[in-house]
Amino acid sequence: MREKRKDKPMAGTGFRFMAFMFKFRDMVNPPEKYLKETTMKEGDKILDYGCGPGSFVFPAAEIVGENGKVYATDLHPLAINMIAKKANKKEITNIETIQTNCATGLASNSIDIVLMYDVIHMLKEPKEIFAEIDRVMKPEGILSVTNPHMRERDVITKIVENSDFKLVKQGEKTFSFQKK
Numbered sequence: 546m547r548e549k550r551k552d553k554p555m556a557g558t559g560f561r562f563m564a565f566m567f568k569f570r571d572m573v574n575p576p577e578k579y580l581k582e583t584t585m586k587e588g589d590k591i592l593d594y595g596c597g598p599g600s601f602v603f604p605a606a607e608i609v610g611e612n613g614k615v616y617a618t619d620l621h622p623l624a625i626n627m628i629a630k631k632a633n634k635k636e637i638t639n640i641e642t643i644q645t646n647c648a649t650g651l652a653s654n655s656i657d658i659v660l661m662y663d664v665i666h667m668l669k670e671p672k673e674i675f676a677e678i679d680r681v682m683k684p685e686g687i688l689s690v691t692n693p694h695m696r697e698r699d700v701i702t703k704i705v706e707n708s709d710f711k712l713v714k715q716g717e718k719t720f721s722f723q724k725k
Contacts (some may be wrong), residue, residue, distance in 0.1 A: 557623055567600050574718070576604045579662060582716035583689045588607040588612040592681060594674070595619055595664030599628040605660070606632075606640050616651060618643040649675050651681045659688045662719075665703055666694040675708030686715075688722040697719060699700065 571665065580601065587610045593602050596617040606615045617628045617640055625642045643649055643671040647670070659678050668674055678688060688710055692700050700720060705709055710722035 561623070561626070563597065567598055571600050576601045579689075579691060580604055580608060580660075581716075583658050583660075583721070584687055584718045585609065585658055586704045590655060591658050591660065592651065592656045592678070593614045593617050593662075594649075594678065595661060595662045595667070596628065597621075597624050597663070599624070601660055601662055602628055602640060603631070603635075603637070606637055609639065610612045611639055613639055616643055616649065617641070618645050618649055620644065620646045647677055649677060649681055653680050654683050656681045657683055657686050659686065661688065661690045663692055663694070665690065665692045665700060666711065671703060671707040675704070675710065679709055682724065684724060686723070689719050690722065691719045 585605065585608050587608070589604045589609045590613060591609060591613060593605065593668055596602050596619050599617060602615055602617045608612075609615060617625070619625055620643055625644045628640065629642045632638075632642075643651075661678075665671070682688065688704070690700060690704065695703070697720075701712055704720075704722055705712070708722075709725045711725050712720060713723045714721040
């Protein structure tokens with residue numbers, strides 16, 4: 546029997562280069578433009594799955610405010626360390642980091658919005674990941690997705706074929722899915 550391929554973190558130098566390049570990406574395409582397409586509001590609980598260096602984590606934390614929470618998950622320890630260090634330095638208390646390859650450890654039906662930005666093309670086991678997202682997301686929750694490395698129809702197909710989510714809205718920057 547063949548062992549399943551698990552997602553693995555990229556090399557540290559590759560991650561650092563990606564984080565550096567994202568600074569330029571974020572100047573051209575500010576993260577707030579993506580987040581504006583979600584229903585994110587004060588008090589929400591957000592899961593940024595595959596958060597990388599945190600481009601969307603900090604703007605989301607500002608939107609949800611002190612009564613909300615942003616869970617920043619990534620499989621790369623540098624991502625988790627980078628976000629935790631920045632949150633600590635800026636005294637931001639509504640961000641929690643979780644290093645994971647799939648399971649988040651979050652309570653079932655506890656998350657209002659899941660962000661999966663620039664991640665789907667890297668998933669080796671999308672069914673497992675989407676099952677975890679389905680588990681933690683509230684029934685009326687939103688899965689917000691974008692992926693510049695894939696054609697739009699391929700993004701939709703990958704999600705619909707590997708999960709129990711349906712497309713409910715296509716914005717200028719993102720796709721919004723809900724549980725079927």
